Amino acid sequence: MTKQVQQLDRVIIRFAGDSGDGMQLTGDRFTAGTAEFGNDLSTLPNFPAEIRAPAGTLPGVSSFQLHFADHDILTPGDAPNVLVAMNPAALKANLGDLPRGSDIIANTDEFTKRNLQKVGYAANPLEDDSLSEWRVHAVPLTSLTVKALEGFDLSKKDAERSKNMFALGLLSWLYHRPTEHTIKFLEQKFAKKPEIAKANIAAFQAGWNYGETTESFSVSYEVKPAQLTPGIYRNISGNQALAYGLIAASVQSKLPLFLGSYPITPASDILHELSKHKKFGIRTFQAEDEIAGVGAALGAAFGGALGVTTTSGPGVALKAETVGLAVTTELPLIIVDVQRAGPSTGMPTKTEQTDLLMAMFGRNGESPVPIVAPMSPCDCFDAAIEAARIAVKYRTPVMLLSDGYLANGSEPWRLPEVSDLPDISQEFTTTPNGDDGEFLPYKRDAETLARPWAIPGTAGLEHRIGGIEKADGTGNISYDPDNHDLMVRSRAAKIAGIDVPDLEVDDPDADAKVLVIGWGSTYGPIAAAIRRIRRNGGKAAQAHFRHLNPLPANTGEVLKRYDKVLLPEINLGQLALLLRARYLVDVISYNRVRGLPFKAEELAGVIQDVIDSD
Amino acid sequence: MTKQVQQLDRVIIRFAGDSGDGMQLTGDRFTAGTAEFGNDLSTLPNFPAEIRAPAGTLPGVSSFQLHFADHDILTPGDAPNVLVAMNPAALKANLGDLPRGSDIIANTDEFTKRNLQKVGYAANPLEDDSLSEWRVHAVPLTSLTVKALEGFDLSKKDAERSKNMFALGLLSWLYHRPTEHTIKFLEQKFAKKPEIAKANIAAFQAGWNYGETTESFSVSYEVKPAQLTPGIYRNISGNQALAYGLIAASVQSKLPLFLGSYPITPASDILHELSKHKKFGIRTFQAEDEIAGVGAALGAAFGGALGVTTTSGPGVALKAETVGLAVTTELPLIIVDVQRAGPSTGMPTKTEQTDLLMAMFGRNGESPVPIVAPMSPCDCFDAAIEAARIAVKYRTPVMLLSDGYLANGSEPWRLPEVSDLPDISQEFTTTPNGDDGEFLPYKRDAETLARPWAIPGTAGLEHRIGGIEKADGTGNISYDPDNHDLMVRSRAAKIAGIDVPDLEVDDPDADAKVLVIGWGSTYGPIAAAIRRIRRNGGKAAQAHFRHLNPLPANTGEVLKRYDKVLLPEINLGQLALLLRARYLVDVISYNRVRGLPFKAEELAGVIQDVIDSD
């Protein structure tokens, strides 16, 4: 039987199963194959807060969504074309997102009475009519796997564990993914347990063959490689890109990296990643809490290191007092906030953009800090370097606002040439700067307003800094009222004067009436939505903020250029508040705070409504 | 010699000396006499951060300013009419504030070569021409005191210590203050050391007599009692009023007060005051840090107490995460922030209004809290009750923003009738509220959106709360996206819906073009400035915010009613930012961040400029 091959320009797949089913690994492997094949892609992992929620329950469902295409894409996609549901819970939890007509590959072996009951299915949905509007492929994945592995010296339980590889094989066949990589991967991963390696490979191949031979699948699909900018690519998640960005920042600033951090979801992986790279002279310090994490980073900065602390919202709240100390002592420091759904503990594994105003204002006194927010997983790399550039040049703590969506999502990354990376190094001060040969630790640079950075070990520049207000120039303790006013304004002016690039507006024909703006991780969905609008002949301009403080110099002008400005945010209007206050522009907010990224379709609708209104 | 008596409508006196000279006590006693006499008054203590800075130095100067009048007044006054300078440092530190022509009473005994050198006087300013534009009364206060006490069994050092009482006697004569109170006070204070009591009284009387007899003072002054609203008065500082307000809130809410606090300037006195009143069933807990202080208060609130925590800016920063927990657990809690100059340690003994945006936004996630700010020392009493009313009724943490100026400043307080105080009690929930007889800890009240408050010990309502997002109604852990959006919005709606009184506008002829607004402790200086404007025939309206979140419902309408809106703040424009964002009104900011309250004259000038501009 020769099967039909259909060409598609894009596909969205979602693997869903129990926490223990290995869906993240399956997704990762499919992603790797897809990347290797040359599609553009974007991924969205989604896992429960529990380590292992009880098997078969709704809270235990873990999923991985992958969007790949023959052109450049911007998001992990709104609605899957295919759902792989390893059990009834996975089906139930994900069906709502699945457009009618799309494919469901369900592991019938797990649709037992007990499992169905666990999630409240009265009848087996694979057997009644309830799924008639979808194309259901009922596959006994578990038993097929066990069968395929009969010749192996494995317990049944161990054999069953390979069912995710069977599913991966099947999907790889379905979408013409290359297979060598996965086989090599499995060989390496289980290098010490060759039997397991072989079994997994066998399961993978059995899945492939199953697709090839059975009649359950009459069509397979091809998605041509995308025409991406030439270069060397790898797939990378936001957290990994951010960690690499910090390493690059250390190299490019010629400062040893010191990370003081306390584990917290979804930021911990940055700590994990950095702790692997000690050969770069990186010190990672797992502190007793967030305050110690930032404190140690600040202490290291005083000693001449590139001090970094990584955390999520609750940790930023705890670090506030110490960040304030960094503001007055005017030392470089990077605070990475991988935002998650709040308030309080909130939903640790879900994404949100609700820490912007905390980053701006969450400290006592007037204590301005620059804020940079990456707009995609890859951009985490560049944003980290940019944050470091600002921190080092202006001697200031910098907030770097990533989020859960960027952190765990991934996409192909065109590797930069190291030689193209900016040199962000600054000289330490080594000689006195006062008129009388004395050292003035608070004498500012005329252009940047930065104070000198003289580190211990430098003879003749011994000085003392601290959190009490300091006299301009000498840095001695000062309670003088006018000095305080001057210092408050100088610190503000320094941050306000940071050189950030102008806002770029994407408005191809320069005739849009509506400008859609955003910041951080909403870039992809907004841009995708605008593509839809334009595809339908509509007009909308887009501009995206990577610098939240200071704002680009042309912001006011850009905002005023359009009849309407729409700002979707995954919060209740935080950037909108800043822009409205600053420019008195009646920014229209669109806010959903569901712990999930926006969908392009949803935003397209919102944009269209704004275009159409009055 | 009969001396001339001159009538004045108001006088501003500043006592200044070394930290060890007892200036705060002297000021307090003068204030007590003045209050007793029936003048309206307002005070401004000013002391160094050091406990005892080295004697005779500029940082060691401690001062106390008192403004009293025959009419109601609003501030401790801009510029003293009389400076009592106990040493050269006191003169040097305060001369800049002293208008030419005003009186200086200087203790010549301390103008020794050594003391002059300490503060950088090349020559004795009392002897050269440098003070020719002031009326200098050079009085050897120390030696006169020692002489007056010759008959006592005291060391010279002990005798010298009474020189502040000599000065007090002299000033009391100069301004016709009653003396009995001070005598009684000294008797009581030194009840256990009658010799010291007598000596102090003798010094006090000697000072009085010195004024009466010497020629150094040819005129004395009378300031008639003020026509204040009838009632019983006492003089009270903001911190004391705030502590009393919390006690009253406990009585009026029928909830036992639990204070969890960690000492910090300028808030510690509230802890001190409350710890004296255990007979009200008040528990004061000096915690190991600010986080434990607010944590314990929250724990007590869960148990049915009126939980309170008191601190200043750095402490608020540390408490942020726990306040976020109070937001999601929706328990009543009062966080008192006695603001001081920041950022970081800043200038702990100086005042500032720079914590407003931290109070609004300084937590991860969308975590709205109501904010109340007292506008005068006395108002701290009412504002505390108001904060408690909101906390209890809406089950929410409330920020109460006092500041160093209010905290230490004092004024006469007309005592309220206890029977006039609002009943702010709420019932605990004691019976199930679900349709099926179950208890739903997150089922909201239809009107207030508050959730039930069912405390441990209530049978049948056992339930669990926490910081993870909760399902509407049941309060069970929920990761449901739409539930999260709903809860984020419900929490926001609850705070937005709090009943706060409308903004009152003072615009006597309803024809002003300029509206001057403010919040918190700037009320006095702004109102005094507007009086000046009006006295000169100018027009300006005034409105003052006591509720910063939510804002009064008529705010937008009021702001838009005027051509120009001026907002002086002791920060870089924090309320301005909120108002501009919300109402898109081009509020004009006037900002000085000097650690000091505004002066009425300064503000009058600013207001006049706004009136005059274009």
Added chain:
Amino acid sequence: MTELLNGRGLSLVPKTDVKQGLKDFKSDQEVRWCPGCGDYAILAAVQSFLPELGLKRENIVFVSGIGCSSRFPYYLNTYGFHSIHGRAPAIATGLAASRPDLSVWVITGDGDALSIGGNHLIHALRRNVNLNILLFNNRIYGLTKGQYSPTSEVGKITKSTPMGSLDKPFNPISLAIGAEASFVARTIDSDRKHLQSVLREATAHRGASLVEIYQNCNIFNDNAFEPLKDPEVRDDITLRLEHGQPIVSASKAVVRAASGGIEVVARDGVSEDEILVHDAHNPDPSIAFALSRLDEPAFEHVPIGVFRSVDRPSYEVAMAEQMEEAVQQKGPGDLSELLLGGDTWRIG
């Protein structure tokens, strides 16, 4: 000065006259730990122990921080507060200090209690607030997926320490004793009887009781306490501490050392009366401390049971006494009187 102090343990907490069973303490929430996690055993042990106290269920409160273990309160049908990371002792202190009629429990993990929450823990111990603090020590951060914790052994390879951890771990018992704790005990998830016997003593103690529970995290630190469960060796290495009893394992005994301290020797080499008799009530904590050091090198011999249990005024009782005393001396608070209390004057 008041009868409050006479109360031991939970004597101020109202008793129930309803007969309670394990199921009265099960909530309707689904338990969500990994299959095989030691937390299940501890939960079951606590649920089946609570009825024994005979307290009104509504007067029991479980307060926890954040971590796998801190999910505990959801599964008990009492009042519960799942708070934030490390702060449970502080929150529970406010609750217990203001409500002496409650039985307040703190559930915490080794990270929660000893890393971010270390300060609150040691202060709660020295203050002696009436709390039963159960420290689930699995020597790893479970919830954040396996970083080393302050009780992980040196050289621990984890996600955050790929070349091994550097910091010497805390010994929670030593730390607690150094922090003036009045009650300190250690037990293990797998031995329900022992666990419950320790809980029995902890609840009988008025003041703060710290109970370290060795808990297996089978996902990120499996078999961390294996020697204590291994039938081959466990009886030899486990030194059971029982007040008034000689301190021995199956084959070993604790005796005074020549150096002035104590040491473990073969049991059959010494006579009964040379063996140290455990005195949990010794006001001087020095020997309890010395016992806590016997687990170095790790698992050569491990004392379990109550190291220390001494009477000392409990914080909330002393606080209540001061309030009573204030009322006795000055009469109950009167708001009008308070307001009129300073120097006042009348106008008009």
Added chain:
Amino acid sequence: MTELLNGRGLSLVPKTDVKQGLKDFKSDQEVRWCPGCGDYAILAAVQSFLPELGLKRENIVFVSGIGCSSRFPYYLNTYGFHSIHGRAPAIATGLAASRPDLSVWVITGDGDALSIGGNHLIHALRRNVNLNILLFNNRIYGLTKGQYSPTSEVGKITKSTPMGSLDKPFNPISLAIGAEASFVARTIDSDRKHLQSVLREATAHRGASLVEIYQNCNIFNDNAFEPLKDPEVRDDITLRLEHGQPIVSASKAVVRAASGGIEVVARDGVSEDEILVHDAHNPDPSIAFALSRLDEPAFEHVPIGVFRSVDRPSYEVAMAEQMEEAVQQKGPGDLSELLLGGDTWRIG
């Protein structure tokens, strides 16, 4: 594996060849403590001790928190960081961990170190970062004008405890030993010679050294340590701890107690060889802990000197070693190589 570990104390800190004197360590800032404050004596002792180390002045850093005592760094002509309340150990940890060539000192008060900063302190001790931590214990909050502190005695009447404090104080020595400290000592502001001798040992120790200094606050807690200064009794109650020497005061001696612990007895009732000989280097901290308890009841006898001083890898050295090892194993970091390190593919 590297020579780093061979370094004791400050061996990694560059030496000066300039002759230094006290005045080299005086800054130009006016000292602003209350006249009579014990801090003056400590400052003078430190300033005159530092030249003895012969270090390059620019390689010395004093880090402090907030409190009267924490003003200390301003008065020393070295690098200094007057940080925020309680956080100095954390900040100093980052500095010392990343700069083994610095001599890093932490100056802290009893509130700063044991109240808000308690957690950072105990973690710094267990980690054994190379810090000299001087804890100025005046048993009161000085800077905030006199509230009781975690070392104030029970029943202390202060502004925040008008009816007396309720919480049992920490014994900083016991707490530090319970927190796995490798070096713990106590000295007193008024005895410069002793103070400097303790500093000498503390600086010679590589790792964290905690030095508790009894410090008089003559304004808010005057004479708190009077018995130790009173010529009538001080020699009788002060037990001087010196490694290898019998532990005695003028009239008392420490011996092994029948109970298994140690006790203080009249010196003339015992023979020399019954007296406990101090072993500061004993790996088992139990006896050092027992010594720390001898001050109960307060001031009956007070051990001063070095309680414990044991060698253990210092954190920053171990950290540097791992970095070296990583380089040795994999070569120095190369950014291009890192970026190209994953699964890559080429387009175009």
